[in-house]
Amino acid sequence: MAAKRLPKPLYGYVSGACEDNQSLLANRSVFAEYELLTKVLVDVSARTQECSLFGRTYSSPFGIAPMGLAALTSYRGDIVLANAGQRENIPAIMSGWSLVPLEDVARSAPNTWFQAYLSKKKEEMDALVDRVEAAGLSTLVITVDTPAQANRENNVRVGFSSPLRPSLRLAWQGISHPRWLLDVFARTLLRHGMPHFENWHGSRGTPILSKNLNVDITQRGHLTWTQISAIRKRWKGCLILKGILSAEDAAMAANQGIDGIIVSNHGGRQLDGAVAPLRVLPAILSQFRRGPVMLDSGIRRGTDVIKALSLGAACVFVGRPFNYAAAVAGPAGVDHAIHLLREEISRNLAMMGVTSLAQLDRSFLVAT
Known part of the structure; x- marks a missing residue:
């Protein structure tokens, strides 16, 4: 439904990955390497799927991953996603690659986490x-797996760029998708003006329609543990690193005083062939014990969530499905998607004979 609703460049941006999609496909196929054991004749009538992160109890063990340009696929998409997290009491992460000021999201959904890309200039990073x-906002997520621009050939094929470059092809995509044009783009222009990258380096950035991109905002090869250490000293709230795939880096994060990590290969959108997060989760858990180890990339079913939690993840994050849901039906769509996943988890826990997430461990898994 989202593929029909959205202009091809936008749907291609959301759905695509990079190069040959090896990591994108592996993120899904790795879950088939585990099967679930069940316990029968257990009273599961009072089961719960609540989970705790950083002293807060959430209603379900999954959250909304940060997704750039969400306000292009649905009207005020960053607020739509954050509000859904607030309503349904699940964690939601706002992307730094966003078109809505973070202050607007904070006012609407104050429990939202903010994901940042850091400038190479200290004054901009601090700002x-x-x-x-x-x-x-009390939880800051630093994405650490983007030292260079990914080779997203799919974006080239579908005519997507960031910012979008005006062209006849782009204009036709808007005209040929009138519902998106009126409900999202025209509505945004009338009420808020031309969308800009609102949360770069502490100030407003480039407009979404532009012939040129500020190269500085796409180059992050400067980021090292030195900058992470400086952020840790400056930021007093919860600090999370997103994009950890090695046990060595997990140990470094622990030494830096990081509060939690998200094991992620960016949904297969950065390094094609990067290992699937589920595969390295146990090794990372062995090196990071000071806070929750979470996971994203490839989660699509309740059984995926349960397998990740059985391997030790504290929570998982889901991206594309919630973006599609927002594009199709706005707030109601995201609520519906959350309910679908929540119901699958509840049903699966019942069939496994499990009444709380604390009972899940590797004894419920059989490696195939």
Whole structure:
């Protein structure tokens, strides 16, 4: 449904990965390497799927992953996703590659986490961190797996660029998708003006329609543990690193005082052939014990969530499905998607004879 609703460049951006899609496919296929054991004749009538992260109890063990340009696929998409997390009491992460000011999201959904890309200039890095704090958000997620631009050939094929470059092809995509054109783009222009990258380096950035991109915002090869250490000293709230795939890096994160990590290969969108997060989760758990180890990339079913939790993940994050849901039906669509996944988890726990997530461990898994 989202593929029909969205212009091809936008749907291609959301659905695509990079190069030959090896990691994208592996993120799904790895879950088939585990089968589930069940316990029968257990009273599961009072089961719960609540989970705890950083002292807060959430209703389900999954959250909404950060997704760039969400306000292009649905009207005020960043707020739509954050509000859904607030309503349904699941964690939601706002992307730094966003078109809505983080202050607007913070006012609407104050429990939202903010995911940041860091500037190579210390004053801009500090300004962004201070801005997140001033907005009242208490959880900062630093993405660490983007030292260079990925080779997303799919974007070239579908005519997507960031920012979008004006062309006849792009204009036709808008005209030929009138519902998106009126409900999302025209509505945004009338009410908020031309969308800009609102949360770069502590200030407003490039407009979404532009012939040129500020190269500085796409180059992050400068980011090292030195910058992470500086952020840790400056930021007093919860600090999470997203994009960890090696046990060595997990140990470094623990030494830096990081509060939690998200094991992720960016949904297969960065390094094609990067290992599937589920495969390295046990090794990372052995090196990071000071806080929750979470996981994203490839989660599509309740059984996926249960397998990740059985291997030790504290929570998982889901991206594309919630983006599609917002594109199709706005807030109601995201609520519906959350309910579908929540119901699958509840049903699966019952059939496994499990009444709480604390009971899940590797004894429920059989490696195939």
